[in-house]
Structures are given as structure tokens and as C-alpha cells.
Amino acid sequence: MNEARWYDLGPVEDLARRPLQQIAVGRTKIALSCKDGQFGAVSGACNHVGGPLGEGKLEGDYVVCPWHHWKFHCRTGEGEPGFEDDRVPSYEVRERNGRLYVNLEPAARRNKKPHAHHPLERPAERAPGPMRVLGISTTVMDPAYPRYSTSEALLETALEAAGREHAAETRCIRLSHLKFRPCEGYYSKSAHACTWPCSITQMDPTDEMEAVYEGVVHWADAILVATPIRWGSASSLYYKMVERMNCVQNQVTLRNRILLRNKVAAFIITGGQDNVQAVAGQMMGFFAEVGCVFPQFPYIAHSRGWTAEDMERNVAFVQGSQALHEAARELAGRAVDMAQILLATPYEPEHIARAGRKGCQGTAPESPAMSAAVEEG
Numbered sequence: 001m002n003e004a005r006w007y008d009l010g011p012v013e014d015l016a017r018r019p020l021q022q023i024a025v026g027r028t029k030i031a032l033s034c035k036d037g038q039f040g041a042v043s044g045a046c047n048h049v050g051g052p053l054g055e056g057k058l059e060g061d062y063v064v065c066p067w068h069h070w071k072f073h074c075r076t077g078e079g080e081p082g083f084e085d086d087r088v089p090s091y092e093v094r095e096r097n098g099r100l101y102v103n104l105e106p107a108a109r110r111n112k113k114p115h116a117h118h119p120l121e122r123p124a125e126r127a128p129g130p131m132r133v134l135g136i137s138t139t140v141m142d143p144a145y146p147r148y149s150t151s152e153a154l155l156e157t158a159l160e161a162a163g164r165e166h167a168a169e170t171r172c173i174r175l176s177h178l179k180f181r182p183c184e185g186y187y188s189k190s191a192h193a194c195t196w197p198c199s200i201t202q203m204d205p206t207d208e209m210e211a212v213y214e215g216v217v218h219w220a221d222a223i224l225v226a227t228p229i230r231w232g233s234a235s236s237l238y239y240k241m242v243e244r245m246n247c248v249q250n251q252v253t254l255r256n257r258i259l260l261r262n263k264v265a266a267f268i269i270t271g272g273q274d275n276v277q278a279v280a281g282q283m284m285g286f287f288a289e290v291g292c293v294f295p296q297f298p299y300i301a302h303s304r305g306w307t308a309e310d311m312e313r314n315v316a317f318v319q320g321s322q323a324l325h326e327a328a329r330e331l332a333g334r335a336v337d338m339a340q341i342l343l344a345t346p347y348e349p350e351h352i353a354r355a356g357r358k359g360c361q362g363t364a365p366e367s368p369a370m371s372a373a374v375e376e377g
């Protein structure tokens with residue numbers, strides 16, 4: 001048994017003012033709680049990915065981690081009922097002459113109970129089989145009463161061509177059919193709070209963004225994304241999706257882990273009014289950031305121009321335009337061709353630090369929370 005290492009935390013009166021606080025004693029982070037006049041001290045580093053427990057909140061006798069809401073008893077460090085074995089270190093405290101002391105020699109040590117891995121966590125390895133083309137329609141509509149969408153119609157034409165003319169397997173995800181939460185900014189809490197799979201996906205079994213992650217990361221060789229133009233931008237559902245794909249991109253910046261390798265992206269953009277090139281630029285910028293490459297001429301688009309207000313004519317125009325549907329077929333062909341080239345000669349450079357991003361300079365100081373992740377009580 002190691003000797004006690006008592007450390008003076010300060011006046012009881014001051015420390016009792018806050019129900020929960022994070023205190024650093026050297027490299028040891030402590031979540032100090034005070035409930036009904038009773039102090040408790042447990043490690044300030046969460047068992048999950050090191051969240052600063054003392055910056056969370058007290059719920060009954062449990063400290064709730066501010067990152068993903070795991071709970072640990074504020075005095076024993078045990079996980080919530082059902083997860084008691086998953087515990088963070090706890091520390092003795094005692095009051096002497098109006099001051100609070102903590103014994104830095106833990107009363108109970110950390111124990112991490114293995115948690116089942118999320119199926120998306122498996123290595124992103126291409127399973128053998130034919131070329132795979134994933135279509136993602138980002139137009140917003142009521143699935144119960146669908147309307148004709150010009151972007152979705154051209155996507156269907158492209159997918160049909162990928163299957164019939166290029167013997168590819170195809171799938172189509174319509175974002176309007178999925179219920180998924182917007183990105184809630186875990187990266188803003190801490191870089192390490194943004195996890196793969198997405199923190200929301202891991203915590204909320206009803207969230208259906210998993211279908212996109214599965215298709216994009218584990219299945220597709222080529223991804224065709226279709227969007228209408230809304231106020232000069234891609235659709236709101238497109239942005240909701242790509243914000244949730246922050247976790248894919250953050251794996252590159254945080255861990256040099258490239259989830260999308262040797263995959264092709266191409267785009268279909270239609271709108272009654274204009275701004276095609278700006279929309280294409282935004283979409284290409286994002287998919288480049290997550291590691292996709294593009295076929296030559298990576299998008300097709302159609303717009304009737306700034307003054308067009310008669311959208312029903314736009315629908316009729318796209319329905320009847322052989323040129324646009326032929327362009328969609330050709331886009332699918334270019335995407336499949338490029339995906340085949342990548343499959344035949346995979347481009348896997350030995351090392352590109354964090355995809356060459358400016359974040360690779362390594363000049364940013366480690367946040368306290370990041371160092372908490374490695375602290376052991």
C-alpha cells in the first residue's frame with residue numbers, strides 16, 4: 001500500500017461554494033464535488049475519451065461528463081448503476097482547521113470496462129465485389145407526398161446508367177427520408193470530444209445518419225451527390241449532412257486517419273436560379289477535405305438564370321431535356337472510370353501529415369482536457 005500524499009486544496013469555505021469544480025494538482029486532475037456539505041474527489045479525466053469531469057455538472061450523486069454525459073459517482077468514482085465496474089479513481093478528502101486536504105494516492109484505481117465497439121468503427125477496408133456507386137439526394141421534401149425534384153431525377157438517371165452501362169452496384173440515400181440530428185459542435189468542446197463514429201451516432205440509436213456513414217465510408221467507390229440550389233447555396237439538408245461528416249474530416253486532422261481513401265465524388269446541381277459555380281466550389285471543397293478525388297469535369301448543373309421565377313417550367317424543362325439526362329449518364333461513367341483507375345492503382349502516399357492541413361504544424365498548445373486524457377490517478 002502506497003503512503004498517503006495529503007495535499008492542501010484550500011479553505012473549505014471557498015471550496016464549498018461550487019457544487020463541482022476541476023482542480024489540477026500537478027498532473028493529477030480532480031473533480032471536486034460538494035453536495036450537502038459533503039466533499040467528494042474523483043479523477044477529473046473521464047474513462048471515455050478523457051473529458052474534464054470537473055467541468056461537467058452534478059446530477060444527484062453523479063458527476064456528468066460535459067463531453068458525452070457518462071456518469072460517475074462523485075465520491076466513489078463508480079459508473080452509474082449497471083456500469084459500476086467502469087470507475088474513475090477516487091480520492092480521500094478530509095477537513096482540518098477550516099482547510100480541505102486530498103490524498104493524492106487514489107483510494108480506488110481506474111477500471112475501464114470494455115464497451116462494445118460501434119459497428120462503424122471497423123477498419124475501412126474495401127470488400128471485394130463490383131464497383132459501387134452511392135447516390136445521395138439532398139433535396140428537401142415530404143416523403144409522404146413526394147414532388148418531382150430535378151436534382152434527384154438526374155441522380156436517378158445517373159445511378160441507372162452506372163448499373164446498366166457500367167455493371168456497378170448502386171444505392172440511393174434520400175436524406176429527406178432520414179431522421180438525424182444536426183452536428184452539435186463536440187469539436188468546439190474539445191478536439192477529442194469529436195469522435196468517430198460521431199458522438200451523436202454512438203449515443204443516440206434513433207439517429208439515422210449511420211446510413212450515410214456506412215455508405216460513404218464502408219461501401220461506396222464513387223459518391224454522386226445531388227442538390228438543388230437554395231438561395232445560391234446547396235440545400236439545407238446537404239449542409240446538415242456535411243456538418244455531421246465533420247467527424248470524418250476530424251479523424252484526418254486529429255489522428256492522421258483517412259477514412260475515405262481512393263474514393264471518387266461527383267455532383268449534380270440544379271436550380272431555377274443561378275450560382276452554380278459557387279455551389280460546386282463549396283461541394284468540391286468539402287469532399288476534397290475528406291479525401292475524395294474527382295473525375296475530370298466533376299459536376300453537371302442546370303440553372304435557368306436569375307430572372308426565372310416559373311419553377312414549374314423548370315421541372316418540365318428538366319423532364320424533357322435529353323441533354324441533361326445524357327450528361328447525368330456521362331457523369332456516372334466518368335465517376336466509375338475514375339473509381340476503377342483508383343482501384344487498379346490505389347494512391348496511398350506513405351505519409352501526408354494530417355492531409356497537409358495547416359493544423360499539422362503542431363504549434364497549438366495541448367488543451368488541459370487533452371492532457372487530462374493521458375492523466376492517470
Ligand code: FES
Nearest residue numbers: 046048051065068
Ligand atoms: S463521456 Fe466523458 S469523454 Fe465522452
